[in-house]
Amino acid sequence: MPSRAVIIGGTGQVGLATARRLIGDGWDVQVVSRGATAVPDGCWHIEADARDADGLHAIVGTDTDLLLSCVAFDALDAGCLVHAGRSAGRIVAISSASVYCDNQARTLDEAARGGFPSFSVPLTEQSPTIPPGPETYSTRKRAMEALLLGKSACPVTILRPCAIHGPESKHAREWWFVKRLLDGRAVIPLAYEGRSRFQTTSVAAIADAVVKAVAGDLPEIANVSDADSPSVVEIGRAIMAIMGVKAELVGLSDDPDFPPSHGLTPWSVSQPMIVRGAATSATRYAEAAAPAVHWLVECVTSANWTQILPQLAAYKNAHFDYEKEDLVVITSECIHFP
Incomplete structure (x- = not known):
């Protein structure tokens, strides 16, 4: 049975x-x-x-x-x-x-x-x-x-879990990069020099953890995370690799404030949040992110994204102010990643 x-x-x-x-x-x-x-x-x-x-x-x-x-x-x-x-x-x-x-x-x-x-x-x-x-x-x-x-x-x-990623999300952080790449953005500025680390967790890792829990293979409380804690630069590179599209990522000099004034991504944090535990996955973010990215490319557009991703749209900052981004790149001291 x-x-x-x-x-x-x-x-x-x-x-x-x-x-x-x-x-x-x-x-x-x-x-x-x-x-x-x-x-x-x-x-x-x-x-x-x-x-x-x-x-x-x-x-x-x-x-x-x-x-x-x-x-x-x-x-x-x-x-x-x-x-x-x-x-x-x-x-x-x-x-x-x-x-x-x-x-x-x-x-x-x-x-x-x-x-x-x-x-x-x-x-x-x-x-x-x-x-x-x-x-x-x-x-x-x-x-x-x-x-x-x-x-x-x-x-x-x-x-x-921490910053959850996967298809069918109402809070798909990956859209921050995906939309820019679909829109042909050549240069993408990133706050905190692009070095922020805000722990990611795939839905596949959570499903694995549920199966382990039912089998009695986890303690009463278990952190669930991807195998690594990628920086924002690494997240951007992973998404570009999945989409087969390239853009130049540039890091903006450290901003003492939180949230930062420019280059704010959904993973931008002034201090690292890295999580490990009993249900840490063996799969790294770059390997686990493809389902979310493919779903976004297939199902989300510039016209419908606020309806499909209402939790992401509810952020107080404007995610896609390209005019402001271009000005920041021209007027700010930037780190150009190889």
Whole structure:
């Protein structure tokens, strides 16, 4: 008899990637979301609310080996999972590496106001975290983790990815480079000399981690990351190689502020955030990024990108102010990479 998985919030990039992986491994997969939608071949869709604990419990029943939540954001979500999954074989919840803090208790949430955290890197599962609470995204994620680990009747695994990349994302950071290359930009300026390192995590690595968690091969909390932590220059070069297009990447002199004034990419940070842990992948970013890049080239255009990528579009800065970029390149001291 095949193993059975219920994936809550399964129509996003993490849920879809994991569903496809489990289906390929012979699992019976049911995807739960609030609205009717297309799902991968080989799995079933159930329309339900992630906070309808009784309704979820009826779906999970007593024969579910894996209850995976991709949309557990706070203690209320965790309480619903505890109730719904009390007879499940294992609960896996997607959290975030944003729960880690530096020695001054700064997290990513306060970076724009109080400066980017100065982490002791690499961050591991033993690194300090922000206290749980209702105040910010990161404190709510910690509250979710704490309640699940403390109250669940079945085994729990918490996965902490960082900058997630993969197809079907609403926050596809790779579009920052892909659109410029499609638009024929010859020179691309990068803040912080292009040396920023903001840990990447592929959806394939997350799916692998879910499989390992179900097998009991991970601890209760596991960081999920690519094998490397590429700099922005390395990310740009990887995307160019995938697309078969070249542009000149130039590094702008260090900007003391965060966010920087010019050359701001979705990975631009003044201090490195490098993550390693129990679910670090064996695959490097340059090898793992192709599915996201190909999906962007095939499905996203200059006309529709804000609708397809609403989370990326919600950034306060203008991603594609080419006139400003050209002026910066002409007037600023730049590092020209070989």
